Amino acid sequence: MAYPSNSSLSVIFSNLQKASEKQQKPKTAELFGRLAVDFDKGSSEVNDFVGLKDLVSNELSEKYPEVQAAADSVKDRGALRALVWGQKVAAIQKSLIDRYLLKGDELLIGKALFVCEACGFVSLGADVPEICPVCKAPASRFSKV
Amino acid sequence: MYASRNSAKCTKDCLCLFVCPTGATDTETGQIDAERCLDGCRLCVDACPSHAIFLVMSNYSEPAPKNSELAGKLLELCESKYQQEKAAEVIITNAESTPKKKLAEALRRSFRITAEDCAREAGYMLPQSEKVKKLLEKFAGINEDAKSALEGL
Ligand code: SF4
Ligand code: SF4
Numbered sequence: 001m002a003y004p005s006n007s008s009l010s011v012i013f014s015n016l017q018k019a020s021e022k023q024q025k026p027k028t029a030e031l032f033g034r035l036a037v038d039f040d041k042g043s044s045e046v047n048d049f050v051g052l053k054d055l056v057s058n059e060l061s062e063k064y065p066e067v068q069a070a071a072d073s074v075k076d077r078g079a080l081r082a083l084v085w086g087q088k089v090a091a092i093q094k095s096l097i098d099r100y101l102l103k104g105d106e107l108l109i110g111k112a113l114f115v116c117e118a119c120g121f122v123s124l125g126a127d128v129p130e131i132c133p134v135c136k137a138p139a140s141r142f143s144k145v
Numbered sequence: 146m147y148a149s150r151n152s153a154k155c156t157k158d159c160l161c162l163f164v165c166p167t168g169a170t171d172t173e174t175g176q177i178d179a180e181r182c183l184d185g186c187r188l189c190v191d192a193c194p195s196h197a198i199f200l201v202m203s204n205y206s207e208p209a210p211k212n213s214e215l216a217g218k219l220l221e222l223c224e225s226k227y228q229q230e231k232a233a234e235v236i237i238t239n240a241e242s243t244p245k246k247k248l249a250e251a252l253r254r255s256f257r258i259t260a261e262d263c264a265r266e267a268g269y270m271l272p273q274s275e276k277v278k279k280l281l282e283k284f285a286g287i288n289e290d291a292k293s294a295l296e297g298l
Contacts, residue, residue: 003283004267007224008260012269012280015261020272023201024149024176028272031294038288044231047239052232052252059225067222070215079215079266086222086259093252100248108244113251120258122251140153145251 009039053097060090085119088134092122113145146185146200148177154197161189161198170198207275211268219267226260273298 004012014036020029046052064087071079100107107124114123119135128139150161152175161170161177169181170189177189177198185200233253240246268276278298284291 003280004220004264004269005224007227008220008264011223011227011257011260012264014257015264015269016272016277018261019265019270023272024179025272025297026176028294028297031290031297032272034290035284035288035294038290042227042231044228044235046228046232047235049236049249052229052236055225055229055232059222059229063222063225067215067218070212070218074212074215076212076215076266079211079219082219082262082266086262089255089259093255096248096252100245105242105244108247113247115251115254115258117258119262120255122255143254145247145254 006039007042010036010042013039049097049101053094053101056090056094056097060087060094064090085134089120089122092134096122096124114142115145117141117143146202147179147182148185148187148189148198149179149201150175150177151197151199152176154195155193156195156197158194160192160194164188164192205271205273208268208271211266216267219263223260223263223267226256226263230256230260 013032017029017032017036020026020032046055064083067079068083071083111124111126114125114128115121116123116132116135116137118137118141119132121132121134123129123142128142128144130139131137132141148169150170155175165171165188166186167181167183169178169183172178184203187200190198190200230253233249233256236249237246237253240249268274269280271277278295281291281295281298285295286292
């Protein structure tokens with residue numbers, strides 16, 4: 001079996017932490033949580049929103065089509081679902097960065113940020129969305145930043 | 146099989162306390178005591194007026210194997226999102242204003258959630274799966290938490 005690279009280990013473990021919580025196994029969840037921290041060793045050369053926007057743009061234009069083709073060819077429905085959500089969320093991440101680069105701190109005046117814990121959708125508004133426009137999760141799945 | 150309570154749906158009607166033959170539903174943590182649960186007799190599941198209790202398998206069969214090319218590409222996507230998370234962290238550390246910090250924080254969380262979704266679809270969905278066990282085995286010799294997690298699965 002091919003092992004995942006170091007830069008996906010922390011994510012794999014934090015995901016397993018959440019899975020264990022859902023299976024109501026708090027001890028296992030705690031161990032995976034610690035592993036997620038232990039293996040969180042990454043760093044970034046990119047240090048501003050301009051650079052981050054490029055990362056997200058490139059992912060959308062270069063990476064996603066490749067993964068999409070691979071998922072289409074084997075008709076993996078779970079992967080196809082993740083790609084639909086992921087591309088919508090990435091487009092929103094990019095547009096938020098764009099708008100911030102244009103308007104600066106003013107963009108957030110009178111508004112709050114909410115993140116959908118199910119799909120990662122980021123909402124900027126006065127109130128929490130009633131329902132997630134990407135994955136249809138209810139308001140209770142959103143956490144306020 | 147064992148019973149599990151979704152505390153977000155629990156309305157504290159407490160029928161489960163009175164139907165459980167072992168007292169497994171009566172705990173200080175809000176969660177049902179899986180060790181005392183009678184292999185999922187499901188009395189509490191049927192009694193709960195709020196549909197807050199469900200049964201969980203103790204042993205899961207192996208999930209269908211993922212196409213390995215697709216799994217590899219999903220992990221690449223996961224890595225790409227992890228890199229974005231790291232960039233967001235740098236922006237948070239250097240942010241000169243609260244709104245900027247908040248936006249970077251929202252994005253940081255969003256990158257992690259979408260990265261986790263890629264990891265799941267790459268085959269790391271169920272903690273009990275062979276794929277996860279193999280991964281833990283690799284680190285069990287050098288990491289105590291990996292060793293304990295493996296023993297617990
Ligand atoms: S019966 Fe259902 S609603 Fe009542 S305490 Fe038990 S889990 Fe909660
Ligand atoms: S399934 Fe049965 S033994 Fe287990 S907690 Fe519910 S009532 Fe108790």
